[in-house]
Amino acid sequence: MTRDEITAGLAEILEEVAGVSPDDVAEEKSFTDDLDVDSLSMVEVVVAAEEKFGVKIPDNDVQNLKTVGDAVAYIEAQS
Amino acid sequence: MSRPDVVVTGLGATTPLGGDVASTWEAMLAGRSGVGPLTQEWAGQLPVRIAAQLAVEPTEKLDRVKLRRLDRSEAIALIAAHEAWADAGLADSPPDPERLAVSVGSGIGGAQTLLAQDDILEASGPRRVSPHTVPMLMPNGPAAWVGLELGAQAGVHSVASACATGAEAIALGLDMIRSGRADVVLAGGTEAVVHPLPIAGFASMRAMSTRNDDPERASRPWDKGRDGFVLGEGSGAVVLERADHAAARGARVYARLAGAALTSDGYDIVQPHPEGRGVIRAINMAIADAGIDRSDIVHVNAHATSTPVGDIAEIVALRSALGTHPVLTATKSMTGHLLGAAGALESIATILAIRDGVIPPTINLDDPDDALDLDVVAHKARHMDVPAALNNGFGFGGHNAVLVFARV
Numbered sequence: 001m002t003r004d005e006i007t008a009g010l011a012e013i014l015e016e017v018a019g020v021s022p023d024d025v026a027e028e029k030s031f032t033d034d035l036d037v038d039s040l041s042m043v044e045v046v047v048a049a050e051e052k053f054g055v056k057i058p059d060n061d062v063q064n065l066k067t068v069g070d071a072v073a074y075i076e077a078q079s
Numbered sequence: 080m081s082r083p084d085v086v087v088t089g090l091g092a093t094t095p096l097g098g099d100v101a102s103t104w105e106a107m108l109a110g111r112s113g114v115g116p117l118t119q120e121w122a123g124q125l126p127v128r129i130a131a132q133l134a135v136e137p138t139e140k141l142d143r144v145k146l147r148r149l150d151r152s153e154a155i156a157l158i159a160a161h162e163a164w165a166d167a168g169l170a171d172s173p174p175d176p177e178r179l180a181v182s183v184g185s186g187i188g189g190a191q192t193l194l195a196q197d198d199i200l201e202a203s204g205p206r207r208v209s210p211h212t213v214p215m216l217m218p219n220g221p222a223a224w225v226g227l228e229l230g231a232q233a234g235v236h237s238v239a240s241a242c243a244t245g246a247e248a249i250a251l252g253l254d255m256i257r258s259g260r261a262d263v264v265l266a267g268g269t270e271a272v273v274h275p276l277p278i279a280g281f282a283s284m285r286a287m288s289t290r291n292d293d294p295e296r297a298s299r300p301w302d303k304g305r306d307g308f309v310l311g312e313g314s315g316a317v318v319l320e321r322a323d324h325a326a327a328r329g330a331r332v333y334a335r336l337a338g339a340a341l342t343s344d345g346y347d348i349v350q351p352h353p354e355g356r357g358v359i360r361a362i363n364m365a366i367a368d369a370g371i372d373r374s375d376i377v378h379v380n381a382h383a384t385s386t387p388v389g390d391i392a393e394i395v396a397l398r399s400a401l402g403t404h405p406v407l408t409a410t411k412s413m414t415g416h417l418l419g420a421a422g423a424l425e426s427i428a429t430i431l432a433i434r435d436g437v438i439p440p441t442i443n444l445d446d447p448d449d450a451l452d453l454d455v456v457a458h459k460a461r462h463m464d465v466p467a468a469l470n471n472g473f474g475f476g477g478h479n480a481v482l483v484f485a486r487v
Contacts, residue, residue: 019144040148043210 001079003027006053006072013048017041027069035068053079085256086487087333088325089167089318090427091159091267095311095414098135099162103424104431107439108460112295112413114309121275127282129294130273131311131415148211149224150189151271152314156221157228159314159423160265164229167318168330169263177233180261181226183316184238184248186419186474187272189216194276221269225316233261239419241474242382244268245315246422246482250339252319262324267316267423278310284349286386298416299443300383300409301390301451308384311415315423317430334430337467337485338369344477351389351473355396361479362400362469369483371467373401376483378438378468380429383409384416391450393471398453406463408456412442422472422480429470429484437462 001009011025018041024034031037037045046057049071055078057065065071092099095113096106106113113131122128137146137154146154160183164170173179192215199207214220219237226235234255238248245268252266281287288307290297298309325332342364344357352358366373379397383390390409397405410428417424432438437460444457467485474480 017144017147019142040210047206 001053001076003072003076006075007068009052010049010068010071013045013052017044017048025068027067027072029068030066031068049075055079082257084322085253085319085336086322086325087317087336087430088320088330089163089169090333090430091162091164091166091316092314092424092427093133093135093155093158094313094315094417094424095131095134098139100166100427102134107410107413107428108437110413110440110442110459112298112442113311114294114297114415116294117273125275125278125282126289127278127287128291129288129297129309131309132273133312148215150192150215150220152185152189152269153215153221153224155271155314156183156267156269157224159267159269159316160225160229163265163316163318167320169318172328173230174263176230178262179229179231180233180252180255180264181222181229181231181235182238182248182252182255182264182266183222183225183269184240184244184419185218185221185269186239186241186244187270187277188218189220190272190277191274192216194274225265229265231265240478240480241476242416242418242421243472243474243478243480244419244422245424246426246470246472246480247341247478249317249319249336249423249426249482250341250480253336253339256319256321262321264319265316266319267314268420269314270418270420271312272418273310273312281310288385296443298385298412300381300385300412300441301448301455302444303446303448305385305387305390307386308411309415311417313414313417313424314420315427317423317426332487334433334484335487336482337371338365338483340364340368340481342479344479346477349475351392353392355392355399357477357479358393358396358471358473359400361481362396365469365481365483369485371483371485374404375467376401376405376469377463378432378465379405379407380425380432380468380470381407381409382471382473384411391448394451394453403453406438406454406456406461408438409441410439412444422470425472426470426482426484429468433465433468433484433486436464438465
C-alpha cells in the first residue's frame with residue numbers, strides 16, 4: 001500500500017469519526033491542532049485504522065502519532 | 080429580602096407529536112395521537128408492539144458527527160434546550176454564565192447506549208467499545224451537555240425520580256432562583272428508551288397497554304378500557320428566570336411558576352398510596368407555597384398514565400385536596416408516557432393552557448371509569464379562562480412533584 005493510499009484511507013476514517021473534510025487531510029497536519037480531533041475521537045481513529053489496515057497500534061505508540069504523516073509512516077512500516 | 084418571583088420565558092420540546100413546541104401544541108389541541116406500531120424487527124417478539132416515537136428524528140436537527148457522541152436522550156435534550164433558549168431571546172444575548180444553571184433529568188438515562196455497547200462488547204470485544212460510552216450513558220449526561228452548550232456555570236444538576244423527574248427538575252430550578260444561586264435556569268426532562276429491554280421490563284410488570292392492534296386508542300386515561308401506559312420518547316425544556324431579571328431585559332413572559340412541592344409516599348416501590356396521602360400533601364404544600372387559594376386552581380394537567388390503579392388514586396387525591404371544581408386533562412392520552420420527560424412536556428401544556436385560554440383534550444375517554452367524578456376535557460379541546468393550574472408528576476419510588484403555574 002502506498003503512502004497516498006494510506007493517507008486516503010485515514011482521510012475516510014477521519015471524515016466518518018470526526019467530520020474532518022478529506023480535503024483538509026495532508027501528511028503535515030496535526031490531528032489535534034489542525035484537524036480538531038479530540039482525545040476520545042483519536043481513540044476511535046486508532047481502532048478504525050487497526051481494522052482497516054490490519055495493523056496493531058499500541059496505546060504507548062499513539063502518543064507519538066502527532067501528525068497524519070506520523071500515522072502514515074507507522075502504518076507503512078507495519079504493512 | 081422578600082422571595083423573588085420566578086417566571087417562564089422560554090419553551091422547547093421535541094415529542095411524538097412534533098419536532099418543536101408549536102407543532103406539538105397544535106397537535107395536542109387537535110386531539111391527535113402520537114402512538115403508532117413498533118415496526119422494528121425486535122418488536123415482533125415483544126408482548127407490547129406500540130409506542131409514541133419522536134415525530135422528527137434528531138438527525139433532522141443535529142449533524143451526524145455530533146450525534147455519534149450523544150445518546151438519543153442527550154441529543155433530544157439539546158434540541159429542546161436550544162429551542163427554549165432561542166425562544167427566551169437568550170441565544171443572542173446570553174446571561175451571566177455564573178448566574179445560569181441547568182436542571183435537566185432523565186428517568187432511565189443512556190440505556191440505549193449501554194445496551195448497544197454491550198452488544199459490541201459481546202460480539203467484538205472490549206477494544207471496540209466506543210470511547211464515548213461513559214459520557215453517553217451517564218444519567219447526568221443530558222444536563223451536562225446542555226450546560227456545556229449554554230455555558231452554564233452556576234451548577235448543572237440531574238434529578239432522577241422516575242416519572243416525576245421532569246416536574247421535580249423544574250421544582251429544583253425554582254428553588255435555585257429563590258435561594259439566590261441563579262438568575263436563569265434551563266430546566267426540563269428527557270427520555271429515549273424505545274428499546275426491547277425497557278419495554279420488556281415494563282411489560283413484565285404488566286404496566287403497559289397491549290392494545291397492539293389499535294395503537295392510537297391504546298393510551299386512554301380514566302377510560303374503563305384502559306390497560307396500562309404507552310411508552311413515549313421526547314424532551315421538554317423551560318427557561319425559568321427571576322422575574323426582575325426578565326423584566327430588565329424586556330423578556331416575553333409566558334406564566335409565573337408560582338409554587339412547587341415535593342413529597343415521598345414511603346409506602347411502596349411501585350404502587351401509589353391507595354388514598355394518595357403523599358400526593359394530597361404535595362398539592363396542599365404547592366398551593367401554600369404559591370400563596371394562592373385552592374379555589375384559584377381551575378385546571379390540572381394530571382399525571383394520569385392510563386393504568387388501572389394509578390389513574391383513580393390520583394382522582395381520589397385531587398378531589399380530597401382541591402374539591403370538585405378543577406377541570407382535568409391527561410395529555411398522555413396523545414403523547415404516551417414520556418417517563419422522565421413527562422413532567423416537562425406537561426408543564427409546557429399547562430403553561431400554554433394558561434397563555435391561550437384553552438385546555439387540550441383527553442382523547443379516548445369513551446367510557447369513563449365509574450370512580451371518575453371530576454370534570455375532564457374529553458375528546459375536544461375546551462376554551463376557558465385559566466388563571467392558575469397544576470401539573471402533577473409521580474414516579475416509581477413514591478416520588479410526588481406538584482407545580483403551580485399562574486398567569487402573570
